[in-house]
Amino acid sequence: xxxxxxxxxxxxxxxxxxxxxxxxxxxxxxxxxxxxxxxxxxxxxxxxxxxxxxxxxxxxxxxxxxxxxxxxxxxxxxxxxxxxxxxxxxxxxxxxxxxxxxxxxxxxxxxxxxxxxxxxxxxxxxxxxxxxxxxxxxxxxxxxxxxxxxxxxxxxxxxxxxxxxxxxxxxxxxxxxxxxxxxxxxxxxxx
Amino acid sequence: xxxxxxxxxxxxxxxxxxxxxxxxxxxxxxxxxxxxxxxxxxxxxxxxxxxxxxxxxxxxxxxxxxxxxxxxxxxxxxxxxxxxxxxxxxxxxxxxxxxxxxxxxxxxxxxxxxxxxxxxxxxxxxxxxxxxxxxxxxxxxxxxxxxxxxxxxxxxxxxxxxxxxxxxxxxxxxxxxxxxxxxxxxxxxxxxxxx
Numbered sequence: 001x002x003x004x005x006x007x008x009x010x011x012x013x014x015x016x017x018x019x020x021x022x023x024x025x026x027x028x029x030x031x032x033x034x035x036x037x038x039x040x041x042x043x044x045x046x047x048x049x050x051x052x053x054x055x056x057x058x059x060x061x062x063x064x065x066x067x068x069x070x071x072x073x074x075x076x077x078x079x080x081x082x083x084x085x086x087x088x089x090x091x092x093x094x095x096x097x098x099x100x101x102x103x104x105x106x107x108x109x110x111x112x113x114x115x116x117x118x119x120x121x122x123x124x125x126x127x128x129x130x131x132x133x134x135x136x137x138x139x140x141x142x143x144x145x146x147x148x149x150x151x152x153x154x155x156x157x158x159x160x161x162x163x164x165x166x167x168x169x170x171x172x173x174x175x176x177x178x179x180x181x182x183x184x185x186x187x188x189x190x191x
Numbered sequence: 192x193x194x195x196x197x198x199x200x201x202x203x204x205x206x207x208x209x210x211x212x213x214x215x216x217x218x219x220x221x222x223x224x225x226x227x228x229x230x231x232x233x234x235x236x237x238x239x240x241x242x243x244x245x246x247x248x249x250x251x252x253x254x255x256x257x258x259x260x261x262x263x264x265x266x267x268x269x270x271x272x273x274x275x276x277x278x279x280x281x282x283x284x285x286x287x288x289x290x291x292x293x294x295x296x297x298x299x300x301x302x303x304x305x306x307x308x309x310x311x312x313x314x315x316x317x318x319x320x321x322x323x324x325x326x327x328x329x330x331x332x333x334x335x336x337x338x339x340x341x342x343x344x345x346x347x348x349x350x351x352x353x354x355x356x357x358x359x360x361x362x363x364x365x366x367x368x369x370x371x372x373x374x375x376x377x378x379x380x381x382x383x384x385x386x
Contacts, residue, residue, distance in 0.1 A: 018365060021217050021220045021221035021365070021368065022217055022221075022291075022295075024216040024217045024220060025216060025217070025300065028213075028216065072294070073268050073271055073294045073297055074268040074272060077264055078261070078264070078265070078268075081261065112298070113217050113299075116295060116297065117291055117295055120291060120295075124291075164377075165380075165384060168380075170213055170373075171376045171377035171380065172377075173373075174369045174376065175369065175373035177369040178366040178368070178369030178370035178373065179366070179370075181365045181366040181369055182361070182366040185364070185366065
């Protein structure tokens, strides 16, 4: 039950993009079409779950016992960067179909601040076990997927609308995102 | 001399990283609930930009081309850790309000972008000016967004209340960030298209 509440909280109430402002770059950059946004969302879910699992293991078993917490930022970013590389190589060998679908998004993910952000955020939450952290990461990533797919749907519709010249592109996308964030505020006291 | 000045000023207006190049969106939206937060975040990023630009420019002939991106990331992450610990130590209130966004300077595309596009090709002094210009441009953009949100959202300028009552609360909350940012970029576009 605790986990159900956590998942609802991460997906709807504290949505990573619309309430926490992490991962805005792919949210604006890869949301032109619903199909590509689904690919990006899936790739982020996969990498975020894996990265948070590995970084929490490193935090609990290496950084904390040896008092090396100040190295957190450097260690985490290197782990994420190499993890993305490894995933890319393995995926290429094992499942070319999946690689075709997710491949182009993987290099982009290294600089996605949502991955590093969640990896650091879970270490700052008191009493979070490694299982808690991983479930939190998966739930957050699903929130990312939901937001980016809805937003891509809106942008597909937006293509057909006449927009003033200065508002075209990023400005109107940001304002649309603002209205979407307002809609998500309706979930505020759900949990 | 003129060219040195233009390196410094291009980051402020013509190639403003946030408002024109649309880089570094996450901190621009996340920390700008007030003008002071915007300035704090901007100056922290400026420090990282200047220091990493100078060091990368200094080491550009030593770093092998194949591993340059990981090397840049390690250099940037080092300076981010330094500023993170300094802010936590000396400005705990600012650390509280910026939170997660200080360590996330590592993945700010502006910093890696300048390292790759400028510092790895130019001399130390030019890289320093470039980092300073871009950093101050980022700070200016964050200040502008924070200023608008604070004024509309709570009727205050730099924490001093000018209008009685609550203001339009939505501008301090998440949706306001997207909407204010959208309108500011639209105005910048309009001015550029006029020219």
